Amino acid sequence: MKNPSSYPETGHFGDEKCAWIEEVTFECLKALESGVEVEGICIYPVINTPVPDNLKSNHDCGMWELDRKKRRWPHADYIRTVRDCIQIVENNRMSIFSFNFLQSAFSSN
Structure with a gap:
C-alpha cells in the first residue's frame, strides 16, 4: 500500500462544478485501485463565498x-x-471518509 493521501479543498465554479466533483471522484477511485490509500475529498467551499474585491x-x-x-x-x-x-x-466498496460525512449530512433530503 502506498502512503495515505487526501484531496483537500477542491471545488469548481459555475456550471462545471458537477462535472468537476465527478472527475475528482473517478480519479480518486483510480488511485484507490492502484493501491493509494485515499482518505478523503474535501469540497471547498460548501457555501458560495463573496468575491474578495x-x-x-x-x-x-x-x-x-x-x-x-x-x-x-x-x-x-x-x-x-x-x-x-x-x-x-x-458501489466500488471504497471508503472515502468525507463522503461518509456528506452522506449523513444529506440523508434527510
Missing part, C-alpha cells in the same frame, strides 16, 4: 447558493451529483 458578488462554487440578501438555499444539481458520487464510491 467585490463583496456584492459571489463565486458560484458552493453546494449552497447565497443571494445578495445573504439567504442560502441548496444547489440541487450539485447535491444530487455528490449523492451520485457517494453511491459510486459505495
Whole structure:
C-alpha cells in the first residue's frame, strides 16, 4: 500500500462544478485501485463565498447558493451529483471518509 493521501479543498465554479466533483471522484477511485490509500475529498467551499474585491458578488462554487440578501438555499444539481458520487464510491466498496460525512449530512433530503 502506498502512503495515505487526501484531496483537500477542491471545488469548481459555475456550471462545471458537477462535472468537476465527478472527475475528482473517478480519479480518486483510480488511485484507490492502484493501491493509494485515499482518505478523503474535501469540497471547498460548501457555501458560495463573496468575491474578495467585490463583496456584492459571489463565486458560484458552493453546494449552497447565497443571494445578495445573504439567504442560502441548496444547489440541487450539485447535491444530487455528490449523492451520485457517494453511491459510486459505495458501489466500488471504497471508503472515502468525507463522503461518509456528506452522506449523513444529506440523508434527510
